[in-house]
Amino acid sequence: MNRLPRRAALACAFMLFPGSVEPVKADVKSSTKRGAAKPEGTTPGKVPALIWVWLGFAVFWLAVTGIGRLQTTTPDVPAGAPAAAALTTYFNDQANLVPPDMAARLNDALANFERETSNQIAVAIYPRAPQGAIETFTIASAEASRLGRKGMDNGAILFVFVAERSARLEVGYGLEGVLTDVDAHRILEANLVPTFAKGNYTEGLDTTLGAIFVAVQDAYKSDRMPGRATVFWRQLRVEIPKLLQQAWPTLRGLGLDARIAISFFGGLLGIGIWDGLRQFGRLVGNLARGVGNLAARRPFNTGMESVGLESVIDSLKVFGIALAFIAGAAGLVIVAAGGAFGGAGALVRW
Helix, strand or coil: CCHHHHHHHHHHHHHHCCCCCHHHHHHHHHHHHHCCCCCCCCCCCCCCHHHHHHHHHHHHHHHHHHHHHHCCCCCCCCCCCCCCCCCCCCEEECCCCCCHHHHHHHHHHHHHHHHHHCCEEEEEEECCCCCCCHHHHHHHHHHHHCCCCCCCCCEEEEEEECCCCEEEEEEEHHHCCCCCHHHHHHHHHHHHHHHHHCCCHHHHHHHHHHHHHHHHCCCCCHHHCCCHHHHHHHHHHHHHHHHHHHHHHHHHHCCHHHHHHHHHHHHHHHHHHHHHHHHHHHHHHHHHHHHHHHHCCCCCCCCCCCCCHHHHHHHHHHHHHHHHHHHHHHCCCCCCCCCCEEEEEEEEEC
């Protein structure tokens, strides 16, 4: 008795809404055959990419620890003794020999001299001299700073060591013809020695740099200056290796909690960047496919894949922050081109 009203109701529903009953049967049959639907994007037995990234971090930290234990310790350097390193500004006063306003004025004068003549002159003042021969230190510092243009080598650095009352003018290959050893010694003896002996350090630096400017200002002309992009790239080539070298001791000294935090958040950030790159690749592929569709007189979006623009934008933000950091770090170095030094110059004592 109960089956007839039910069949009648189904028949009426089919007549009023054609096709509304049969798909339900098909869905039921298909669902019974296939069983429960599997989440999209999952593959049975496949390890998530994030796990592989974290495993990579674990291997990296193990390598850092192992290499750190294998490395031999370096001998201690006496307190205050400088180490040869690239200069970070035109005027470097680690001994606070002159007032800050005078240091800023001299730094600006050295920067303007480079813009006008293409010659790079710098000053490095240290509280005390390094271990070993002063000439060895000044040449190593000059080579690390790479003042002067590559192939022109038109750089010079005035080194001052306060405790030892010594100064040395290191001259690049390109300026040896206009600033010979005799000229360098004469300039230091005439301008730096008498004023420094009286304690007039500001006057001594001002007159000594003025004499150097006069000696080399016509060596090269400003129209041979490299472009800004070239200068920036050369700065990066010097600064990035230095940053990596400074980062190594920091990595070795990190504790377990810091390493776990870096691995966790670094893995998430890496996955996000990778997804942004994938989405960007899809975007480029879609544009190429769209051009092909137009050429074949098909609709522009035929065969295109979906693109997550939010992921692309987030990745671009991360790259922008990284580039800003690198640009800021490179801006701390005045190196422009990789000039070479061969030991020309003069050493005096006051």
